[in-house]
Amino acid sequence: MLKKRIIPCLDVNNGRVVKGVNFINLIDAGDPVEQAIIYNEEGADELCFLDITASSDNRSTLFDVVKKTAENCFIPLTVGGGVRTLDDISTLLHSGADKISVNTTAVDNRSFVSSAANKFGSSTIVIAVDAKKDKNNRWKVFTHGGRNETNIDAIDYCMEVAELGAGEILLTSMDKDGTKSGFDNELLNKITTKISIPVIASGGVGTLEHMYEGVVEGGASALLAASIFHFGEYRIQDVKRYLADKKIPVRI
Amino acid sequence: MMKLVIINYGSGNLHSVHKSFETVNQSMGNPYEILVSSSANEISQSDKIVLPGVGAFGECKNALMSYDGLLTSLEDVVINKKIPFMGICVGMQLLADQSSEFEINEGLKWISGEVVKLESNKNFPIPHMGWNEIEFIDHPLFTGCSQKSDFYFVHSYYFKLQNKDNLLATTKYPNELTAAVIKENIFGTQFHPEKSHSNGMKVIKNFLNWRP
Numbered sequence: 203m204l205k206k207r208i209i210p211c212l213d214v215n216n217g218r219v220v221k222g223v224n225f226i227n228l229i230d231a232g233d234p235v236e237q238a239i240i241y242n243e244e245g246a247d248e249l250c251f252l253d254i255t256a257s258s259d260n261r262s263t264l265f266d267v268v269k270k271t272a273e274n275c276f277i278p279l280t281v282g283g284g285v286r287t288l289d290d291i292s293t294l295l296h297s298g299a300d301k302i303s304v305n306t307t308a309v310d311n312r313s314f315v316s317s318a319a320n321k322f323g324s325s326t327i328v329i330a331v332d333a334k335k336d337k338n339n340r341w342k343v344f345t346h347g348g349r350n351e352t353n354i355d356a357i358d359y360c361m362e363v364a365e366l367g368a369g370e371i372l373l374t375s376m377d378k379d380g381t382k383s384g385f386d387n388e389l390l391n392k393i394t395t396k397i398s399i400p401v402i403a404s405g406g407v408g409t410l411e412h413m414y415e416g417v418v419e420g421g422a423s424a425l426l427a428a429s430i431f432h433f434g435e436y437r438i439q440d441v442k443r444y445l446a447d448k449k450i451p452v453r454i
Numbered sequence: 455m456m457k458l459v460i461i462n463y464g465s466g467n468l469h470s471v472h473k474s475f476e477t478v479n480q481s482m483g484n485p486y487e488i489l490v491s492s493s494a495n496e497i498s499q500s501d502k503i504v505l506p507g508v509g510a511f512g513e514c515k516n517a518l519m520s521y522d523g524l525l526t527s528l529e530d531v532v533i534n535k536k537i538p539f540m541g542i543c544v545g546m547q548l549l550a551d552q553s554s555e556f557e558i559n560e561g562l563k564w565i566s567g568e569v570v571k572l573e574s575n576k577n578f579p580i581p582h583m584g585w586n587e588i589e590f591i592d593h594p595l596f597t598g599c600s601q602k603s604d605f606y607f608v609h610s611y612y613f614k615l616q617n618k619d620n621l622l623a624t625t626k627y628p629n630e631l632t633a634a635v636i637k638e639n640i641f642g643t644q645f646h647p648e649k650s651h652s653n654g655m656k657v658i659k660n661f662l663n664w665r666p
Contacts, residue, residue: 205585323509325608453585
């Protein structure tokens with residue numbers, strides 16, 4: 203049976219982790235490669251790097267991080283943040299990334315999704331969607347790291363990019379992100395019941411029960427989390443054992 | 455020293471495949487010189503061949519054909535000299551007679567069967583992406599692996615074999631699918647051993663040790 207994936211996510215700025223992992227056995231809490239290796243050893247099913255480096259001059263630091271991680275971690279690695287061109291994707295793939303997450307560029311130019319999927323294969327292209335509920339109870343897509351609101355309906359958008367060849371959707375609820383009150387399972391469910399590609403739930407997880415709800419209520423294929431892992435509240439195996447006890451298929 | 459060539463025809467996962475084979479090779483005391491190459495000459499002198507593959511079948515096939523003499527040399531060492539060969543993901547699918555991905559494209563026709571789309575189903579998103587259990591037939595290539603151990607899959611098409619004798623391992627999603635194929639010296643996996651952590655490393659090690 204296909205397992206539900208647990209994916210720790212690291213925010214990387216100028217080649218350093220921003221929200222550091224709070225593990226006692228870390229020599230350098232800011233080194234993304236070292237943190238990735240620990241997650242790899244602890245049984246993470248995939249790894250995700252989100253590059254938040256503002257200046258494109260410093261992008262090469264990311265390539266180096268990706269390369270070193272791929273040399274040490276033999277599990278899939280998704281990299282996103284600032285991906286604007288097909289060349290950006292190509293460079294990241296050649297550095298050792300397995301999947302590339304695209305956000306703002308896909309919103310601005312929908313045909314980028316199909317050209318990227320055709321060139322690199324659907325399964326390589328993850329479309330990251332940042333969504334927030336508006337006054338009329340509709341979810342809108344936000345771009346530029348959540349700074350810019352668009353008039354695009356998040357559910358319609360997910361259906362559209364799935365049709366255009368996206369291999370997966372990384373759905374982040376901006377309402378829930380940082381609240382530790384659980385994933386936005388209502389939104390997740392509306393999307394996972396309408397599209398036939400996998401959806402990764404992101405934003406809001408604070409407890410093990412939230413993980414379970416993301417799968418059962420939200421219908422997520424994978425669960426992404428940052429802070430609960432980074433600050434050592436839960437280890438990857440805690441999540442997996444909890445889910446396994448509740449009969450959710452996980453890789454132990 | 456024996457030579458293993460990982461065929462470089464622009465596949466996106468080349469780096470990961472190379473690193474994983476290097477790591478396993480090192481752990482075994484470097485019995486192989488591992489080369490990443492698209493040279494017909496290198497291929498004709500190799501002792502083992504690995505064909506990676508990510509992306510669409512047609513694009514991969516065209517890329518493979520775009521290198522002068524590569525295919526001829528590959529067919530010579532694998533079919534005539536029968537050196538051990540391993541295809542990964544699309545690199546395994548390319549062994550089929552044909553694929554219907556986007557349009558009908560001919561494969562290498564080394565193993566009978568065709569590559570067809572996975573059936574879509576509300577509870578089973580496509581691509582089949584993630585860790586799934588495999589069941590395999592007892593074989594040196596799965597030495598040290600337990601039945602139902604997890605491997606990493608990413609695909610929307612699968613290899614529908616004509617001959618059951620070529621089926622080495624299966625997975626379920628929700629129907630039974632080909633997870634690995636075998637025909638004499640030719641081995642292929644739908645899953646990505648280079649992304650399957652310790653289980654994948656075992657399969658790579660078994661391939662390096664394999665004497666069909």
